[in-house]
Amino acid sequence: MCGIVGYIGNKEAIPILVEGLKRLEYRGYDSAGVAILSNEKIIIEKESGKISELEKAISKSPLPGNLGIAHTRWATHGYPNKENAHPHADCTGRLALIHNGIIENYAAIKTNLQANGHKFITETDTEALVHLIEEYYCNGNNLDEAVRAALSQVQGTYGIVVISSSEPDTLIAAKKGSPLVIGMGENEYVIASDVSAIISHTKNVSYLEDNEMAVVKRNKVTIKTIENLEVNKKVEKIAFDLDKIEKCGYDHFMLKEIMEQPQTIEDATRGRLIAEEGTARLGGIRHEIESLIYAPHMLLSACGTSWHAALIGEYMIEEFVRTTVEVEYASEFRYRDPVIERGSVMFVISQSGETADTLAAMKEAKRKGAKVLGICNVVGSTIARESDAGVYLHAGPEIGVASTKAFTSQVTVLALLTLLLARMRNLGASKGVEIVNAIKALPKSVAKILENHDTIKEIAEAYYKSQNFLYLGRGYNFPVALEGALKLKEISYIHAEGYPAAEMKHGPIALIDENMPVVVIATKDSIYDKITSNIEEVKARRGRIIAIATEGDEEIKKRADHVIYVPPTLEFLTPILTIIPLQLLAYYIAILRDCDVDQPRNLAKSVTVE
Numbered sequence: 001m002c003g004i005v006g007y008i009g010n011k012e013a014i015p016i017l018v019e020g021l022k023r024l025e026y027r028g029y030d031s032a033g034v035a036i037l038s039n040e041k042i043i044i045e046k047e048s049g050k051i052s053e054l055e056k057a058i059s060k061s062p063l064p065g066n067l068g069i070a071h072t073r074w075a076t077h078g079y080p081n082k083e084n085a086h087p088h089a090d091c092t093g094r095l096a097l098i099h100n101g102i103i104e105n106y107a108a109i110k111t112n113l114q115a116n117g118h119k120f121i122t123e124t125d126t127e128a129l130v131h132l133i134e135e136y137y138c139n140g141n142n143l144d145e146a147v148r149a150a151l152s153q154v155q156g157t158y159g160i161v162v163i164s165s166s167e168p169d170t171l172i173a174a175k176k177g178s179p180l181v182i183g184m185g186e187n188e189y190v191i192a193s194d195v196s197a198i199i200s201h202t203k204n205v206s207y208l209e210d211n212e213m214a215v216v217k218r219n220k221v222t223i224k225t226i227e228n229l230e231v232n233k234k235v236e237k238i239a240f241d242l243d244k245i246e247k248c249g250y251d252h253f254m255l256k257e258i259m260e261q262p263q264t265i266e267d268a269t270r271g272r273l274i275a276e277e278g279t280a281r282l283g284g285i286r287h288e289i290e291s292l293i294y295a296p297h298m299l300l301s302a303c304g305t306s307w308h309a310a311l312i313g314e315y316m317i318e319e320f321v322r323t324t325v326e327v328e329y330a331s332e333f334r335y336r337d338p339v340i341e342r343g344s345v346m347f348v349i350s351q352s353g354e355t356a357d358t359l360a361a362m363k364e365a366k367r368k369g370a371k372v373l374g375i376c377n378v379v380g381s382t383i384a385r386e387s388d389a390g391v392y393l394h395a396g397p398e399i400g401v402a403s404t405k406a407f408t409s410q411v412t413v414l415a416l417l418t419l420l421l422a423r424m425r426n427l428g429a430s431k432g433v434e435i436v437n438a439i440k441a442l443p444k445s446v447a448k449i450l451e452n453h454d455t456i457k458e459i460a461e462a463y464y465k466s467q468n469f470l471y472l473g474r475g476y477n478f479p480v481a482l483e484g485a486l487k488l489k490e491i492s493y494i495h496a497e498g499y500p501a502a503e504m505k506h507g508p509i510a511l512i513d514e515n516m517p518v519v520v521i522a523t524k525d526s527i528y529d530k531i532t533s534n535i536e537e538v539k540a541r542r543g544r545i546i547a548i549a550t551e552g553d554e555e556i557k558k559r560a561d562h563v564i565y566v567p568p569t570l571e572f573l574t575p576i577l578t579i580i581p582l583q584l585l586a587y588y589i590a591i592l593r594d595c596d597v598d599q600p601r602n603l604a605k606s607v608t609v610e
């Protein structure tokens with residue numbers, strides 16, 4: 001989604017801003033721009049397309065200055081062209097503003113301002129805000145007061161940074177519903193929507209909360225609420241290093257993150273398994289165990305890949321804990337007035353911890369009295385801060401837009417949660433020990449699947465020109481079929497559908513012919529015989545079968561055109577293994593189709609608008 005970087009200090013701002021934008025590239029964007037206070041004037045450069053286009057434009061006329069703002073845009077209001085790219089200026093050219101989020105009442109604000117003589121030149125909602133600030137600024141307020149007054153008129157969400165040529169020592173940042181972090185250097189500050197744009201300058205950061213505004217000078221930052229009440233902020237330390245957000249020799253972040261999974265799965269379990277007692281400990285939710293044990297009903301809410309992890313969680317918790325679980329898209333939950341029983345617990349699952357729909361679902365559930373617990377990756381994210389308690393994935397930064405390692409970590413954490421609760425309800429110690437051992441074996445099994453990448457590459461070569469793919473799975477591997485199809489769609493733009501295998505006969509079977517590759521997850525489990533029947537149904541219609549099977553299953557070779565083996569594990573843990581070849585298959589197909597896997601078209605890493 002959109003990215004924000006701002007700088008105030010004594011160094012040249014442009015290199016810092018451009019480096020920051022590049023670090024935010026992974027969030028997904030379609031245009032970019034900078035505004036610099038240079039020789040007492042605000043100079044704005046913007047370009048549509050890649051950041052390299054912006055760099056070219058800047059290199060033609062260097063912009064000296066040590067106060068500036070920069071933005072990568074992901075269009076919501078107005079076409080992704082140069083005019084609509086941020087920063088936006090007011091009528092006088094004194095002010096420049098960058099904005100993430102949506103100003104919902106922009107049309108009314110714009111009409112009023114136009115009646116007062118303001119000239120608009122873009123189709124964006126953001127431009128209304130900069131003119132509104134101008135309106136208050138021209139009435140004798142300083143920048144701080146003018147921004148505060150304007151924000152009090154605004155409905156919607158924002159993370160904004162504003163500068164003025166009349167106040168060369170000030171930068172204003174404000175937040176409501178869209179993340180902003182202030183990096184605290186030595187007489188310099190880097191403001192960004194994501195710590196990855198800050199970490200090469202400082203590890204000391206303060207996260208702005210909703211309705212807070214920072215007045216940042218070269219040697220001091222003051223944080224107040226929009227109502228002008230001073231706030232005492234903690235300075236926190238970013239816990240990871242720069243190398244965690246670099247490619248480390250891999251061609252793409254996505255491949256690096258797929259390959260990291262033996263480590264990230266281990267990190268998700270580190271210190272959390274109690275082998276001798278056959279259970280798990282999850283420190284972040286230790287004070288909530290009672291509410292969980294006695295919850296009459298659990299809700300899991302999420303978006304995208306995280307929603308697929310939630311579906312697996314539902315199967316796990318219902319099987320082992322015997323509590324009813326409902327999984328719901330956050331975007332549906334937030335608007336449909338759901339019934340929340342007394343004592344209900346909701347888990348919100350999110351890699352970024354910033355997805356707008358998931359945040360709204362969390363707030364709605366809280367409003368209706370549910371206890372809300374988070375499962376998220378980004379430390380200090382809004383979900384981490386605003387949920388009642390939670391569990392971190394500890395997967396490190398995930399940069400690839402298509403989520404991979406976060407998914408396996410989410411499923412691993414859900415398995416730990418299941419084990420913990422089941423052992424407190426009705427699961428015996430010996431079964432608990434068996435589960436602990438199976439979880440411990442997962443990293444090695446994942447490493448073994450990854451070693452087999454050449455087989456997966458060959459399959460990709462055979463099918464990368466296909467127009468459609470079908471993914472089938474049952475039980476725990478039904479959500480894996482959905483996730484495998486999503487990976488392919490996201491990065492290779494091939495139409496792919498995930499289906500519960502038995503449902504195929506109620507419709508999708510009509511699509512099957514010799515041109516249809518069908519990926520079937522057919523591990524040796526309680527429904528193996530059922531899924532082999534589904535394979536026969538596909539074969540009878542000449543569909544091409546790519547089977548994900550359990551090592552040692554030689555029989556399946558007679559039915560499938562291709563087999564990718566995964567090591568055996570307990571049935572409820574199979575998704576953590578079966579998704580790995582599907583991630584690699586999607587990756588290799590996308591590469592063969594020459595798609596930009598780290599910057600897939602139209603997609604954003606973190607969707608901070610609804």
Ligand code: G6P
Pocket residue numbers: 303304305306349350351352353354355358401402403603604605606607
């Ligand atoms: C975006 C990303 C997906 C991700 C979804 C939910 O659409 O492209 O990969 O699954 O958001 O993100 P979250 O950060 O909440 O897990």
